[in-house]
Amino acid sequence: MSDAVLDKQVKKQKPRKSRVDPEIGVSLSWKTLKIQKQLIFMSVPIAIYLIIFNYIPIWGWLMAFQNYRPARSFGQQEWVGLQQFKFLFADETFLMVLRNTVAMSFINLILGTTTAIGLALLLNEIKVKFFKRIVQSISYLPHFLSWVIAAGIVATSLSIDDGIVNIVLMKLHFIKEPIMWLSEGKYFWGIVGASNVWKEVGWGTIIYLAAITSIDPSLYEAASIDGAKRFQKMRYVTLPGIKATFVILLIMNIGHILDAGFELQYLLGNGLTVDWSQTIDIFVLKYGISMGNYSLATAAGIFKTIVSVVLVFIANYIAKRLGEERLI
């Protein structure tokens, strides 16, 4: 059985999105509203929530074009045009934190997705329910730790005296003397990536496992009859089956590419690694909020939002061109 045929079959199993015919959609709108009134009623609180917390605060964006000072009324604020943005993009530090943010995000995105899918595939092959559950529970427990604790654990395991990483590496004769992992900038991105995998891999797996369970078992049977082995079933049934989930999650995650995180970098970073560890969020805290420069913080925030929106649309467009499931 060819790859493409299977792929199509998988697709057929999935509920299609119902699309309202544009021609009758308008004329039926009142009728549709009436039919869907429960649904609409239910979505009202969410809409209100979004308006209050995500739309009304947008007027605060005006701060980015001012030299905002607290305790002055709106009319007394000094308008400075694009000065805050110019400062941002002329600042070496900002360009550096931008690089760090994108790099760490990218590492997190790729490592996070591949390890989560990998673990999901492996877990799916385990037939002993009890063992499967134990592994799953253990792997997603770290997700519930706060980053403060997680960072403490990471720092302790990387320590030069009695840190487990150095001990293991020394016992295996990979290194001769302990390495100070946290004082070398070049290790920092790797440490962040690995910590994220450790903490989040189990959690990320859940959604893929759920997607896998929705795959029609008859496909596996058909594949078996056609002589597919375990790895072939993984490759030709399971993976295509979760492709849609993967694409949707990817699109959503791309929107967060400028959120490389704050806590971990803030807690693990230090003077020696600052060139690699600072992210946009730390920059905003340090040069914006801590120095009372709310305008600069807002400008950086706007920049992040715009980049995120643009990236989501691009990813969505590419998904559409490739004929994949889309978000919007």
Added chain:
Amino acid sequence: MHKTVKRSARALAVGVFTLALALSGCSSNNSNGNSANGTTASPAANGDDKAPVTFSVFMSGPGQQPTADNKILKLMKEETGVSFNMEFLVGDLQQKLGVMIASEDYPDIMSGDDKLINAKAYIPLEDLIEQYAPNLKKHYAAVWNQIKDENDGHIYVLPSYGVYQGTITEPTYQGPGFWLQKAVLEEMGYPTPKTLDEYFDIIAKYKEKHPDMIGFESLNFDWRVFPLQNAPEHLAGHPNDGAVIVDNNIAQIFADKDISKTYYKKLNEINAQGLMDKEAFVQNYDQYLAKVASGKVIGMFDQHWNFQDGETSLISQGKIENTYIGFPLLYDGAEEWYRDRGAVGTNRGFGISINAKDPVRIIKFWDQMITEDWQKTIQWGIKGEDYEVNADGSFYRTPEQRANADQTSWQVANKITTMHGYMPKIQGTYSDGNAGDPGTQPQEFFDSLKPYDQKILKAYNKKSWSEFFKEPKENNIYFPAYSIVLKDGSAAQLAQSKLNDLQVKFLPKSIMASPAEFEDVWTDYVNQIHKLDIKAYEDRINEGIQQRIEQWSVK
């Protein structure tokens, strides 16, 4: 079943009602606060009575919540009707302040902060003091001009430290120094190091005998960067002016100067010898304190108050021999100026926020608290309970009372240590000749020392820890330069912040580098500093110095 439904419905109704009450209570408080805002407060009709009132207080440092039936707080409530709802700092101060300012959500009383002053979060106090607080007026009379805000001439914060009366006694030393463990000094035959070479020689010799000890410790974390950054100015004979040294009233930064290079080159050498703690620059404050408290650190440069929590822990573990004595190391030809006469802590203390319910009541409360009777109650305690008076009228404590005072659990029930730290207070001596608190009463201080400490002091032929440092010279009128306010968002503030970033990054780098690379790292560092707008920063400090000379000199 039916009943429970009904009951829960009623409970819900009650809940909603109380919530509504609470909300309306909040909003009416706010409107009160707003009406007090700006104007010098309408003389409250209930100002004199002792109606119970609770003020919310924010303190910009961590602290321990007093117990609900705390002795002093109970007494205050009985006598004045005032009680407090205290909030201590948890987490990062700047972040907390940023959020407070952005939301304009201020408690009634806040500890002083430049940022809050910039945000106009306090009400001016001078008229309130003139009108309602004769005792405070008297207390601050000598420094009245100094405690005014440099920009608009109002008093926003009542300084808590540095206002003295009578004679100044200071047996403990809280300032900067190069510290060595008492056990180390004892074993090495009570040496008195005077130079960096002598100091590190002691450390090297001791570490040779005890290889599991940590040689020299430092800290490069958050705002606590002075253990790493401030040593050069003291070595060169300057007092603690922060990031600048001042000669003939002209300030300049010293981070890029030779006095710094000499010091960090020395640290680079001792790092190569394995004397520097390898983790010094990646650790946070808690880890630093934990190391001090483990008793494994031979020595460090720091200000005493910064590692005192570690020492407190050592004492409670009974490891008093692992606590420290400071030494004023100097470069050749420099004249010592480690110890300074505590300047008035401008902008450090309590202020009243623009949201305060009843500013008059608060100022009257503080006015009452600054009287000698209350000060004795707060600082010494209750006569016969917490201290005794001997025949010639001087205060002392029994060994049992001393033991009590050392215990945290006793302190939270019987003292208001943290809040007192921010309140206006009498330092020096009372009119009857007793010192402000037990810690500054010379005889009481010596008697309260453990035998081990007395032995050490005798070996050095001294009576107190501060005697290891020279008597402070008269302060320059502008001192300390670090308290000159930089405007939020100004070029000066940006330059200072970036300079600090460079120090945080490059100083550890230069110390950890191999000795051959030191020159390169240092050149790179100095070049980066010179790219900054340092002039804006120095100009602002110099402007502040001139302002202070002009406004404060008249006496």
